[in-house]
Structures are given as C-alpha cells and as structure tokens.
Amino acid sequence: MRNFKRPVAIVASASFETPSEPSRNEVELLLPVIHDALGQVGLTQQDIGFTVSGSSDYLQGFPFAFVGALDAVGAWPPIRESHLEMDGAFALAEAVAVLQHGHVDTALVYAFARPSRGDLDRTLSIQLDPYSVAPLWPDARGLAGLQAQAMRDSGRFDSVPEVPPTHVADGCTAVVLAVGDRARELTKTPVWITGIDHRIEAPALGVRDLATSVSTRLAAESAGATDVDAAYLHVLYPHQELLLRDALGLNGQPVHSSAGPMMVGGLERIAAAAKAVAAGDARRAVAHATSGPCLQQNLVAVLDATAVLEGAAA
Amino acid sequence: MKTDVLTAPHSIEYTYTRSTGPMIGAFMTGLRDGKIIGVRGADGRVHVPAIDYDPVTSEDLSELVEVADTGVVTTWSWNDQPRSGQPLEHPFAWALVRWDGADTAMLVAVDCGDASTISTGAKVKARWADERTGTIHDLCCCELQS
The missing domain is CATH 3.40.47.10 (Thiolase/Chalcone synthase)
Known part of the structure; x- marks a missing residue:
C-alpha cells in the first residue's frame, strides 16, 4: 500500500x-x-x-x-x-x-x-502448528537455529553468527x-508514512526456503521501500539482519537493529525511525517488523520527511 | 525480614477439542499405523505432514501419498538444554527432515549424542513409539543411519 x-x-x-x-x-x-x-x-x-x-x-x-x-x-x-x-x-x-x-x-x-x-521460548511455541509442531514444545531459539544453519548451508552469506539466547x-x-x-x-x-504493507509465508517451516525472506521483499516492493537513507530493523536474532538487508536491497545505509520486548519491538522500530526522520538524521527511512517463527511474517513501512501530496495517488 | 512468595499452579492450555479434518487426520491415523502420510500439492510436490490446502495456490488437496520413514536432514540446530515436554530429556538436534518420497520437510528431534555427529544431508530413520495413539508423539524422534 x-x-x-x-x-x-x-x-x-x-x-x-x-x-x-x-x-x-x-x-x-x-x-x-x-x-x-x-x-x-x-x-x-x-x-x-x-x-x-x-x-x-x-x-x-x-x-x-x-x-x-x-x-x-x-x-x-x-x-x-x-x-x-x-x-x-x-x-x-x-x-x-x-x-x-x-x-x-x-x-x-x-x-x-x-x-x-515466564519462559518466552516456551510460550512462543504455542503459536506453532497445533497438531505436528507445538506438541513438541520447540524453543524459539532452536527454531531460529534452523534458519541460521539453512543460511550457512546456502553458501550465500560470508559468515552467519551463532544464535544467542532469545x-x-x-x-x-x-x-x-x-x-x-x-x-x-x-x-x-x-513524519509521513508513504507506504506500508505486510506479507506472510507458509506456516510449515519445511515448506519455506529459510535462507531468504520472500515476505519482506514483497512487502518492501508494495510499500515502495526504495531510495532510503536509513533502516530500522526488527531483528530477534543477529542472523536475521543479514536476510533482511538482502530482502530490502540495502546497500551501505546505516542499519539500526533491535529486538525490543516481544509484541512491542516492531512498533518501537517504527517509532525510532520516525524520531530519526523528525530530527533530520534521516530524510527517508525504512522500518521493519516481524512476527512468527523464523521471520514468517514481515511488515515494511516507509517514513519520509515529505508527504506525497494529497490527490497525487493517480 | 524473610518473605514467603505465594505460588500456585497455572497451566496454559488450549481447552477445546477439535477435529483434525481429512488430511491432517489421515497423517495422524498413519502415524498410529507406523506410516508417514503426505499429500500431493497443486504443483505435484508431496507435502509432509499432509495438509488441507496448497501453501501457494490455496487449492483443496486430496491425493494422499505414503512416504518412507527414512529421510534426510535439510537443516538442524543443537539443543543442549532440553525443556519440559520436548521429545527427549537429553541433548538432541532439532531438524527439518525430508522423508524419502516427500518434497517438503517436517520438524523432528534427532537423537544423535552430540552436535558433531549431525550435518545437513545426514540420513535418518524414524524411531516409533511402542504404543501409538494417533498423535505426533507416535513418532518419537529420528536416529542417524550410517
């Protein structure tokens, strides 16, 4: 959008x-x-x-x-x-x-x-497929590790960091x-929201190519996330930043990554990006939020110091 | 001053009974019989576990396909501190395993001693529960095949 x-x-x-x-x-x-x-x-x-x-x-x-x-x-x-x-x-x-x-x-x-x-790793497992996955109580960090290893095996990343505790x-x-x-x-x-969209991938981890973030790329295309001079990424584990940089086509812009509190961290990244644009530290920033295991669902917003004029949609 | 903290049990649970439906139901019934059942997707790929709808086109799926209980690890991570309720009480690998005859992978525990023994591409075989009831727990875990 x-x-x-x-x-x-x-x-x-x-x-x-x-x-x-x-x-x-x-x-x-x-x-x-x-x-x-x-x-x-x-x-x-x-x-x-x-x-x-x-x-x-x-x-x-x-x-x-x-x-x-x-x-x-x-x-x-x-x-x-x-x-x-x-x-x-x-x-x-x-x-x-x-x-x-x-x-x-x-x-x-x-x-x-x-x-x-509580035990966040354990609580998050309740969001998974209730028939064949959640009954195994997989910890969030363990699932993140599947994605990090898939990235290593893909050979497309120079170095994939170890997965720290959640x-x-x-x-x-x-x-x-x-x-x-x-x-x-x-x-x-x-600070104008010139574009925002979110996309989701299949719930089954084994259906997805875990070494890419297709949903981030699609959301970014829809939101018009090009020509940005800063990125604020919702990154729950360090290896995810590599996938997001790739999916967003970032190329040397400053990247500010943070996990934040669960359910809060994505909105906090949008707020942080808006503060940077309002302060003049960035002219046009991309902000990202994620949800679900292994970057299953991703939201991309574009924040700009200048509004697209009303009526300019056509 | 000594302070006693009051505690009480409080279990989070999903207190509903639901039907698994024709495809996931077939997968669960298969597990009870010691078989692994998938379904053919709109593009011809075999999805395991069997699912009701194609993950790309959303089409209804109906062609059940039995696959082998041997397969390969497509990615893995090491779990050195198993938690309550997880498939094994000693350290194990989480893995996505693509059963022979399937095109997608599913999450299983691999009982393989230590992290140095497992790698992507490793061949595994299912270890079945002695008494099976038609849940995912019928498939205890996988073992490495030499």
Whole structure:
C-alpha cells in the first residue's frame, strides 16, 4: 500500500524498555508512555479518533488480558478501539487503513508486554502448528537455529553468527498518528508514512526456503521501500539482519537493529525511525517488523520527511 | 525480614477439542499405523505432514501419498538444554527432515549424542513409539543411519 488518498503522519511517540519490570503491571507501564506521546502534541484521549493495540494474551497468561490494558487510555466515554494479538506494528497498519476511511483524523497505537515473568521460548511455541509442531514444545531459539544453519548451508552469506539466547525484555511503545493538515497543526515535523504493507509465508517451516525472506521483499516492493537513507530493523536474532538487508536491497545505509520486548519491538522500530526522520538524521527511512517463527511474517513501512501530496495517488 | 512468595499452579492450555479434518487426520491415523502420510500439492510436490490446502495456490488437496520413514536432514540446530515436554530429556538436534518420497520437510528431534555427529544431508530413520495413539508423539524422534 502506498500513495494514500489521505496522507498519514507519525506526530509523536514514546517508548519504555527494561530487562525485567519487577512490580508495575501492564497498565502502570503504559500510563506514563501513552501520556508522554499524547502530551508531545497537546492531545488527550478524547481527541483520538481510533485506538488500537498489539499484545499477546499468552504472555499475560489469561484470555482477553488486553482488555485490562484499556485502563491505560480510559474507555469511557466509549472509544473506537481494536486489538491485534500481534506486534504493535501490525496495529499501526490497521490504524493507517482506518484513517483512509475518512471518519477520523487521529489514531493512537500502543503495544505492551512483560514476558520476563515466564519462559518466552516456551510460550512462543504455542503459536506453532497445533497438531505436528507445538506438541513438541520447540524453543524459539532452536527454531531460529534452523534458519541460521539453512543460511550457512546456502553458501550465500560470508559468515552467519551463532544464535544467542532469545532476547527477553519488558516494555511498551505508543505512537500518535494524524492525517494531512491535522498532522501539520500538531507538529512542525510530521513524519509521513508513504507506504506500508505486510506479507506472510507458509506456516510449515519445511515448506519455506529459510535462507531468504520472500515476505519482506514483497512487502518492501508494495510499500515502495526504495531510495532510503536509513533502516530500522526488527531483528530477534543477529542472523536475521543479514536476510533482511538482502530482502530490502540495502546497500551501505546505516542499519539500526533491535529486538525490543516481544509484541512491542516492531512498533518501537517504527517509532525510532520516525524520531530519526523528525530530527533530520534521516530524510527517508525504512522500518521493519516481524512476527512468527523464523521471520514468517514481515511488515515494511516507509517514513519520509515529505508527504506525497494529497490527490497525487493517480 | 524473610518473605514467603505465594505460588500456585497455572497451566496454559488450549481447552477445546477439535477435529483434525481429512488430511491432517489421515497423517495422524498413519502415524498410529507406523506410516508417514503426505499429500500431493497443486504443483505435484508431496507435502509432509499432509495438509488441507496448497501453501501457494490455496487449492483443496486430496491425493494422499505414503512416504518412507527414512529421510534426510535439510537443516538442524543443537539443543543442549532440553525443556519440559520436548521429545527427549537429553541433548538432541532439532531438524527439518525430508522423508524419502516427500518434497517438503517436517520438524523432528534427532537423537544423535552430540552436535558433531549431525550435518545437513545426514540420513535418518524414524524411531516409533511402542504404543501409538494417533498423535505426533507416535513418532518419537529420528536416529542417524550410517
């Protein structure tokens, strides 16, 4: 998706990450971060047209856990709200789509997780094929190792790093979006999302060529991820950065990779890219988020200091 | 001051019964009988485990194909700290194994002692459970073939 009829910009964002949050619950983690993001552009929740979040109930350990997190935004008077059992980056893609409808001009996207309380490698195995894979409880690091070895065997990479333990961190990110002139009212440095798309590959690991990232390449083509001068990549294990550089056709641009908290890290990369563009450190950046085992699903967003003019879609 | 931490058991589980359907069901029934069953995809490739829909074209698939219980490792990683519920209690290799007669690979544990013994392309043979019930656990793991 690109050349939006209604240009959408990131106008504010805030993030928090810690290796292990000892006491605060999800709502208490989110409250200061959401208020920071909204406060940067002088908004309150009442000014937000659409609110959407990304998180995983499996990390909290009970069904509909995400509903409790709404206390961090306040759901009364009633708000238009949605939730994805995914990284917040995919929630941002939903917000961009909703903003195209024309009914609302602003959106709040947030993501949160506290995986430090459990065994993340074990919890992530529940996302796998429930018949032939999940019952084996494969650890996420072990599956990542299958991809790293496939890369070594392909002979297409000079050196593939060893797979470290799975990154575990707690935290949250909040991003405020606004459309067209509303974005220009709110900030002198709106960062325009000129393209965004996400693609998924087959769930069966043995069907895929693990030494490429076809879904990243397709998402990047659709989002128009060319002529970028910086990349912000959601990398859960170091070898994945090599596949992503390849799939995105990066060629010497500075690459800023981070894993971040599970369910948060992708949205955090988009927020980090937007901060860099707003600060003038990059003119046009590509941001990436991933979900699922071995880069199964990938989202690519293009962030630009300059908007594609309204009506320029044709 | 000594502090006691209260703990309570809390198991995460999927508390629903679901039907496996005609293709995955055939794969599971095959395991019970000591056979490995795949399905022919839209492009002629044989997928194992058998799946209902082609992963590229999404077409309904229906032509079941029995493959061998011997195959080759297409990629692997070493698991030196097995966790609760995993196929073996001692260190083992996770591997994607392409059974002879199949075109795609599936995840299995390979019981091979240490990491130096396994490599991509290694030949393996299934080790079957003595009592089989029609689940993936009927296929305990694989052993290396010389």
